[in-house]
Amino acid sequence: MSWISSLITAIQTRRRKRRQPDATQVSVRERVNALRHLPAFLRLVWATSPALTLGNAALRLLRAGLPLATLYVAKLILDAVVDLTQLPPEQRQLGPVLGLVALEFGLAILADALGRTVALLDSLLGDLFANRTSVQLMQHAAELDLDQFEDSAFYDKLERARRQTLSRTVLLSQVLSQAQDVITMVLLAVGLVAFNPWLLLLLLLAVVPAFLGESHFNERSYSLVHSWTPERRELDYLRQTGASDETAKEVKIFGLSDFLIERFRELSENFYRQNKVLALRRAGWGTLFAAVGAAGYYGAYVFIITQAMHRHISVGQLTFLAGSFARMRSLLEGILSRFSSVADGALYLQDFFDFFALRPRIIRPVEGVPVRPFPRPIRLGFEFENVGFQYKNGTKWAIRNLSFTLRAGEKLALVGENGAGKTTLVKLLARLYDPAEGRILLDGHDLREYDPAELRQEIGVIFQDFVRFQLPAGQNLAVGRISERNNQARIEDAAHQSLADAVIAKLPLGYEQMIGRRFNGGVDLSGGEWQKIALGRAYMRDAQLLILDEPTAALDARAEYEVFQRFNELTQGKTAVLISHRFSTVRMADRILVIENGQFVEIGSHEELLSKGGRYAELFQLQAAGYQ
Ligand SMILES: Nc1ncnc2c1ncn2[C@@H]1O[C@H](COP(=O)(O)OP(=O)(O)OP(=O)(O)O)[C@@H](O)[C@H]1O
Numbered sequence: 001m002s003w004i005s006s007l008i009t010a011i012q013t014r015r016r017k018r019r020q021p022d023a024t025q026v027s028v029r030e031r032v033n034a035l036r037h038l039p040a041f042l043r044l045v046w047a048t049s050p051a052l053t054l055g056n057a058a059l060r061l062l063r064a065g066l067p068l069a070t071l072y073v074a075k076l077i078l079d080a081v082v083d084l085t086q087l088p089p090e091q092r093q094l095g096p097v098l099g100l101v102a103l104e105f106g107l108a109i110l111a112d113a114l115g116r117t118v119a120l121l122d123s124l125l126g127d128l129f130a131n132r133t134s135v136q137l138m139q140h141a142a143e144l145d146l147d148q149f150e151d152s153a154f155y156d157k158l159e160r161a162r163r164q165t166l167s168r169t170v171l172l173s174q175v176l177s178q179a180q181d182v183i184t185m186v187l188l189a190v191g192l193v194a195f196n197p198w199l200l201l202l203l204l205l206a207v208v209p210a211f212l213g214e215s216h217f218n219e220r221s222y223s224l225v226h227s228w229t230p231e232r233r234e235l236d237y238l239r240q241t242g243a244s245d246e247t248a249k250e251v252k253i254f255g256l257s258d259f260l261i262e263r264f265r266e267l268s269e270n271f272y273r274q275n276k277v278l279a280l281r282r283a284g285w286g287t288l289f290a291a292v293g294a295a296g297y298y299g300a301y302v303f304i305i306t307q308a309m310h311r312h313i314s315v316g317q318l319t320f321l322a323g324s325f326a327r328m329r330s331l332l333e334g335i336l337s338r339f340s341s342v343a344d345g346a347l348y349l350q351d352f353f354d355f356f357a358l359r360p361r362i363i364r365p366v367e368g369v370p371v372r373p374f375p376r377p378i379r380l381g382f383e384f385e386n387v388g389f390q391y392k393n394g395t396k397w398a399i400r401n402l403s404f405t406l407r408a409g410e411k412l413a414l415v416g417e418n419g420a421g422k423t424t425l426v427k428l429l430a431r432l433y434d435p436a437e438g439r440i441l442l443d444g445h446d447l448r449e450y451d452p453a454e455l456r457q458e459i460g461v462i463f464q465d466f467v468r469f470q471l472p473a474g475q476n477l478a479v480g481r482i483s484e485r486n487n488q489a490r491i492e493d494a495a496h497q498s499l500a501d502a503v504i505a506k507l508p509l510g511y512e513q514m515i516g517r518r519f520n521g522g523v524d525l526s527g528g529e530w531q532k533i534a535l536g537r538a539y540m541r542d543a544q545l546l547i548l549d550e551p552t553a554a555l556d557a558r559a560e561y562e563v564f565q566r567f568n569e570l571t572q573g574k575t576a577v578l579i580s581h582r583f584s585t586v587r588m589a590d591r592i593l594v595i596e597n598g599q600f601v602e603i604g605s606h607e608e609l610l611s612k613g614g615r616y617a618e619l620f621q622l623q624a625a626g627y628q
Pocket residue numbers: 150391392393394398416417418419420421422423424425
């Protein structure tokens with residue numbers, strides 16, 4: 001049911017929060033500022049493949065000079081033909097003209113070949129770049145702290161960074177094409193300025209309004225998309241919830257599809273309406289600016305024709321100038337409108353770099369300096385000293401003023417009602433979070449003095465909401481110690497200890513059988529069978545502290561009894577924490593810690609606590625009465 005409650009919370013938060021469209025708009029300055037990310041972006045591209053980047057740049061440079069060369073050869077051809085027509089027929093030599101035509105033909109072939117090669121290099125480089133950045137994204141996400149994942153602003157950032165993988169490869173070819181076109185433009189401009197500098201001014205007047213219009217609308221469009229990130233996340237969530245194997249059962253039983261579809265429709269139509277207004281205005285203004293551009297072009301054309309009529313320029317020059325003016329106009333339009341999309345892409349880069357700028361807080365105390373080595377074996381154990389912790393998005397303390405000792409080698413059971421703080425305590429032990437108050441000591445030293453990676457290696461935790469990996473059965477166990485994934489004997493041993501061996505024996509392909517429904521040929525397991533597999537992961541681990549957080553809730557009574565019998569035998573001398581709501585399991589522990597509302601209530605052995613007649617005794621009798 002957790003997905004339903006998160007959906008309802010999401011909807012309620014959305015409704016409470018009346019969005020102010022202007023608050024998220026991106027200013028021109030921000031867009032231009034975002035261009036500062038381009039050097040870092042190009043460094044990433046270079047690091048992806050220096051050879052492809054260099055090859056691409058060199059070929060584009062060559063390609064940039066071709067339009068000018070082609071126009072010039074065309075001018076030479078026309079002038080030569082006009083000259084020939086002035087001569088008597090017997091003196092007309094076609095040879096030089098044909099030579100020039102052959103040259104232009106060669107240039108055309110070269111331009112085509114270069115264009116294709118550049119496109120090929122772009123796509124190869126783009127693919128490599130997308131792969132590399134996706135890997136980096138995953139690597140960085142893996143380094144971040146758990147509470148960063150629980151923050152919705154972080155999630156939006158992650159989603160934007162992830163979504164933009166494809167557009168970053170588009171941005172790459174846009175930036176490179178932009179550089180190429182600017183070079184072509186400068187070369188053509190030199191020719192135009194030499195003839196008449198006013199033509200250049202006319203050209204700018206024709207194109208700049210279109211550019212400003214284009215950037216304005218791009219900006220609005222980015223703002224709209226940006227401000228809609230949470231809603232898009234919700235749309236994805238609704239789409240997935242409405243049609244996925246995981247939710248189908250409850251959606252059907254509770255008749256939720258109309259509720260989900262209605263919400264989807266409401267959100268998507270709202271977005272459509274806002275987007276439509278923008279698209280219509282963009283199309284209207286775009287047409288107007290294009291007309292201004294055309295007027296500028298034809299004005300210049302008339303001017304050049306008059307110059308030719310008065311014989312100030314030759315026919316060859318006429319075509320050269322008209323051709324280069326037309327070419328420059330389309331180049332300039334392209335450059336200016338691409339400038340908007342490059343600035344747009346650069347804004348997305350900001351999300352990308354913002355994501356990479358997030359730093360985890362739970363790290364080795366001082367990078368590079370040796371940290372306190374993890375004790376092998378643990379001598380004294382763990383000590384909670386007035387520990388307090390509140391979740392970032394929590395409204396109250398999940399744990400407060402908690403002090404107790406988990407002695408080395410003891411089996412400690414945690415007892416408390418739902419929401420008492422048992423799982424939170426375990427997460428603090430594994431340093432998925434750090435306490436906000438007090439401290440946790442390991443053998444007398446603050447847990448923060450140890451390397452968190454080493455600490456986690458020494459701790460094996462199986463959570464109640466363990467992950468059902470869509471992997472073959474053997475690999476699903478091996479995730480407990482992934483470096484041993486090829487050690488079949490160890491996997492089978494772990495399966496035997498967690499009773500998963502009997503489950504796997506029934507699978508058609510045994511340890512090779514894909515489990516879970518997502519992939520072809522996958523076989524799903526029952527809740528209890530999955531738990532046996534997950535428990536096996538604890539035995540794959542060679543940890544000094546084992547924590548089982550209600551991993552047996554779905555097991556039948558006999559299986560749970562057997563699991564814990566084995567667990568006791570197999571963890572002789574090891575420190576262990578068990579969380580269970582079943583007192584038949586809890587009583588097997590050496591000591592039991594009872595917590596309520598995140599606070600210490602009592603600690604002692606089953607017998608001690610029973611004879612004390614406190615909270616534990618009360619809960620125990622309550623459950624025992626249920627069985628009578
Ligand atoms: N990620 C989270 N963000 C915000 N609050 C949380 C989060 N996880 C747990 N809480 C809150 O912290 C408190 C303690 O939760 P915890 O999961 O530790 O309880 P528990 O004793 O393990 O409960 P259960 O027996 O139901 O598993 C609860 O009030 C819970 O709502």
